[in-house]
Amino acid sequence: MIVALEDNPDVVAVVPTLAGNLPRLRACINSVCASEIDGRLAIVVVWNDPRVERVDLGPATILEPGLNLGLPGGMNFARDSVTAPSLWIIQDDMTVPPTCLCALMERQDRSDHPAIVSPVVLNEQGIIPAKSRAGTVKPDGILDRWYPFEDVAPEALDLEVHLDWVSLSGALVRCDAWDAVGGMDPAFYPLMHSDVDFGYRVTRKGMTVVLESNAVIAHERNGSTPSLFARFLFERNTERFETKHGVVRLSEPEKTSESTKEIVSREASVMVVDFAQYAERYIGGTRDMISALEQSVAEHYQHFLNIQSQAVALEVQVHERDLEIEQCQMDSQDAISRLMASRSMRITRPLRFLGSLARKIRRD
Secondary structure, eight states, rough: OOOTTTTSSSSEEEEESOOOHHHHHHHHHHHHHOOOOSSSSEEEOOOOTTTSOOOOTTEEEEEOOOSSOOOHHHHHHTTTTSSSSEEEEETTTEETTTTHHHHHHHTSSTTTTOOEEEEEEEEEOOOOOOOOEEEEETSOOOEEESSSSSSSOOOGOTTTTTEEEEOOTTTTEEEEHHHHTTSSSSOOSTTHHHHHHHHHHHHHHHHEEEEEEEEEEOTTTTTTHHHHHHHHHHHHHHHHHHHHHHHOOOOOOOOOOHHHHHHHHHHHHHHHHHHHHHHHHHHHHHHHHHHHHHHHEEEHHHHHHHHHHHHHHHHHHHHHHHHHHHHHHHHHHHHHHHHSSHHHHHHHHHHHHHHHHHHHHHHO
16 A cells, blocks of 8 residues: 555655656656555655756655755655655666565565565566676675676575675665664765665674565666766775775774765765766777777778789789780790691691501501
């Protein structure tokens, strides 16, 4: 049953908007509304883009922070308005089938009561792609392996593998676990590796995170993130994660007094310069590649012209040889014709006839 946020829901689906694609957002919300659940489900949309006027999204409650908080900041912002025991994290570039939430809830209700239950994504062949949904972290805080380790059918997925984190796209999270680690870190702005950091902090607190192969979502990977920006964020936030967790501390760092908005504002302002420098290096590298390619093409073209010139010269030589052979054949034919018409050939013709006749008689 879909209820309003203030009507004591059992689960709240939170959708932080990441891009201004309204049709995609509506498709996402519609799929959440179609969820088959015995309990009460509320939907919250964090309207991250203040430039875009909010629209009616049916039963969804819309929260407006006034700036783009990204995924982790948007989730923290929404958590302050949620009283339900569980959060269902929905990205606006994904859709869910009606049975997804029920499968997640059933898994979370088992005796081990995992803090996070994450669904899987299937490719066109019905297979869970390798390195798509979870991972492990080395003891020194360095990212290790991504899970599944190889492409695998849903029924063959090993659900007993120890995981340090799971993808949060479509994940069901216990709010007590959320609060125990202080929510998501908005410094992983706007989204890349924010789920890795959150899941790792959850498991370091002794809680478990799991995948549920019976829960499936459709997710457009990096659907809200341009490819160059996604590459930049991956490198930047990987370094941030390993810097944050890779240093052995005698005690936990003091909690910052900064608000989510203050952290996001700082990170966004710094990111503008960082990304501009990254893009400039990328463009410079691309220019170098283009220059090297142009030089290689020019060298190969010159080589082709040289070969073509040699081929033309050979054709001329062959043609000259053909003319010489033809002339020799004509000269030979003329010589034979003159010989056959000569006086000596006429005088010796009877003798040659008798010689030929004698040879024939001897053979017989």
